Amino acid sequence: MNNKLLVRRNIVGYYMLIPATILFLLINAFPLVYGLILSLTDKNYTKPKSGKFVGLENFKSILHDSEFWSIMGYTIVYTVFVVAFSYLLGLALAVLLNKNIKFRGVFRALALFPWVIPTVVAAQNWRWLFNDQLGFINRTLMELSIIKEPILFLANADLARLSVIIVAIWKSYPFMMVVLLAGLQSIGDEMYEPAYIDGANRTKIFWYITMPTLKPMSIVCTTLMGLWTFNTLSFDNIYLLTQGGPSGSTYVMSIQSYYTAIYRGKIGYASAISVMMMVIIALAVLIYAIAKYTAAIKEQRNAGDVNG
Amino acid sequence: MVRQQSWLTYVLIIVLLAIVLLPLISMVSTSLKTDAELYGSNSLLPQNPTLDNYRYVFKNTDFPQQVINSILVSLTVTLISVFAASFAGYALTRFRGRIFGIYKGFLYLIQMIPAVLMLMPLFMVIRSLGLYDNLVSLMISYTAINLPICIWMMKSFYETIPYEIDESALVDGCGPFMAYVRLILPMSASGLTSVGIIAFIYAWNEYMLASVFIRTNTLTTLSVGLSQFSQQFSVEWGAMMAASSIATIPAALFLVFAQKYIVEGITAGAVKG
Numbered sequence: 001m002n003n004k005l006l007v008r009r010n011i012v013g014y015y016m017l018i019p020a021t022i023l024f025l026l027i028n029a030f031p032l033v034y035g036l037i038l039s040l041t042d043k044n045y046t047k048p049k050s051g052k053f054v055g056l057e058n059f060k061s062i063l064h065d066s067e068f069w070s071i072m073g074y075t076i077v078y079t080v081f082v083v084a085f086s087y088l089l090g091l092a093l094a095v096l097l098n099k100n101i102k103f104r105g106v107f108r109a110l111a112l113f114p115w116v117i118p119t120v121v122a123a124q125n126w127r128w129l130f131n132d133q134l135g136f137i138n139r140t141l142m143e144l145s146i147i148k149e150p151i152l153f154l155a156n157a158d159l160a161r162l163s164v165i166i167v168a169i170w171k172s173y174p175f176m177m178v179v180l181l182a183g184l185q186s187i188g189d190e191m192y193e194p195a196y197i198d199g200a201n202r203t204k205i206f207w208y209i210t211m212p213t214l215k216p217m218s219i220v221c222t223t224l225m226g227l228w229t230f231n232t233l234s235f236d237n238i239y240l241l242t243q244g245g246p247s248g249s250t251y252v253m254s255i256q257s258y259y260t261a262i263y264r265g266k267i268g269y270a271s272a273i274s275v276m277m278m279v280i281i282a283l284a285v286l287i288y289a290i291a292k293y294t295a296a297i298k299e300q301r302n303a304g305d306v307n308g
Numbered sequence: 309m310v311r312q313q314s315w316l317t318y319v320l321i322i323v324l325l326a327i328v329l330l331p332l333i334s335m336v337s338t339s340l341k342t343d344a345e346l347y348g349s350n351s352l353l354p355q356n357p358t359l360d361n362y363r364y365v366f367k368n369t370d371f372p373q374q375v376i377n378s379i380l381v382s383l384t385v386t387l388i389s390v391f392a393a394s395f396a397g398y399a400l401t402r403f404r405g406r407i408f409g410i411y412k413g414f415l416y417l418i419q420m421i422p423a424v425l426m427l428m429p430l431f432m433v434i435r436s437l438g439l440y441d442n443l444v445s446l447m448i449s450y451t452a453i454n455l456p457i458c459i460w461m462m463k464s465f466y467e468t469i470p471y472e473i474d475e476s477a478l479v480d481g482c483g484p485f486m487a488y489v490r491l492i493l494p495m496s497a498s499g500l501t502s503v504g505i506i507a508f509i510y511a512w513n514e515y516m517l518a519s520v521f522i523r524t525n526t527l528t529t530l531s532v533g534l535s536q537f538s539q540q541f542s543v544e545w546g547a548m549m550a551a552s553s554i555a556t557i558p559a560a561l562f563l564v565f566a567q568k569y570i571v572e573g574i575t576a577g578a579v580k581g
Binding site for chain 2: 014096181267
């Protein structure tokens with residue numbers, strides 16, 4: 001094919017990107033740039049004359065705010081717990097539902113449920129289960145005389161921090177399950193046969209054959225879930241369960257930014273908080289890249305030792 | 309594989325699923341209970357199942373209108389997403405050039421932006437377009453926000469279709485766009501279905517933007533309507549659970565009739581990307 005034809009082909013390609021690009025520019029790119037600019041101003045809805053450029057002033061005050069540090073800490077803990085435990089639950093179900101059993105399709109469909117229902121439905125259902133007077137969990141535990149007083153799942157500060165994590169794990173594990181199932185299905189029986197012949201037991205097969213094969217999938221699904229949880233999922237989940245309460249104990253960064261903007265009108269400061277979220281993600285990506293790089297170098301060196 | 313200790317597998321699966329599905333079981337059961345039973349007993353199954361809660365939701369609340377709004381928004385988002393993602397996905401697999409490479413990187417980066425950072429600026433965009441308190445604001449925002457993952461899905465789908473097919477059409481003198489319309493598009497039904505379902509579910513479920521962009525109760529979506537049940541009516545649990553059950557119907561239908569496409573959508577968006 002000559003060059004002219006290739007160029008003509010590419011032009012069609014550009015045309016085909018137009019619909020998506022218009023939407024991106026309007027809904028993603030412009031608000032992003034504007035948000036970044038706002039983070040450098042003292043824009044405040046309650047003060048008509050605000051909106052001056054203040055440089056990194058917002059970021060300075062954020063870093064000096066002890067509330068910010070504790071909220072950031074909880075956001076990270078929240079994300080790590082949700083990712084880790086939804087991964088474990090997803091992995092367990094993926095392994096179980098990969099077996100050749102009856103009703104496999106039905107079980108898989110049922111296990112997928114939490115992922116596809118609206119977050120609002122999930123939150124209302126759990127608020128109902130967690131309810132101190134009428135909730136199923138408290139009533140059952142009381143009827144069985146395991147507890148005397150109802151457990152205040154969402155009204156006690158420490159418990160609320162845990163409860164919102166449990167609900168998030170519940171909502172997130174099906175994604176892990178689906179991705180890991182796809183990974184498990186790519187492992188053919190022929191990969192297991194030599195191990196069976198050698199008499200390896202199931203635990204060994206799992207750790208030495210299944211898990212290494214699942215590694216790439218595991219990295220992808222935990223990374224994506226970490227990103228989603230940190231950026232958006234945590235907001236919906238916590239906002240709908242506790243509104244960040246009781247007395248701010250379940251604030252994550254996105255909720256802090258939201259309240260700062262909506263209720264205090266401090267758009268500039270709120271934008272700076274969300275920019276800090278991007279900084280944390282960038283740092284996490286950087287740490288990951290460095291870890292991967294040093295591991296690769298180490299491996300190379302080890303290989304060199306063996307050879308030389 | 310070897311059928312071994314299958315009873316243990318069944319027990320484990322059923323126990324895990326029972327725990328995991330408890331909220332949904334309790335939702336449906338509560339929606340069918342009378343108020344007296346709801347406050348009186350702790351049984352997981354309703355003794356005298358009644359549809360009173362559903363009748364209440366349909367007659368006395370804005371919820372039916374909100375469901376219609378959600379259907380309108382979700383169907384529009386689905387249509388635009390399928391159209392735009394298919395175009396862009398095809399362009400990104402079939403054409404070579406620097407722009408296309410940058411575009412792919414951009415699709416990655418866009419997913420790293422926290423939604424709250426864009427919330428206020430996006431709100432200003434919506435207001436200056438005169439779309440505040442208008443469902444169109446949600447239609448375009450949902451489409452754009454979900455589009456990167458949809459494009460990614462279509463891209464990985466088109467990668468599985470051999471390039472020889474459209475290249476043979478090009479040799480026959482067909483333009484690349486016609487090759488796409490005549491040959492590739494008819495083969496894309498399953499990919500487009502996956503994208504459509506994922507887009508529909510996202511739009512049906514979204515809460516944050518709807519709660520900020522829409523003010524009028526009869527104009528909002530079911531997610532916002534549902535969240536108001538606890539404030540508006542001093543928590544009427546029975547009615548709320550009836551509304552929640554209605555809101556879960558599309559998810560249930562998709563899982564029964566299109567589980568394969570959901571799974572393909574999730575794995576294509578995540579794994580092959």
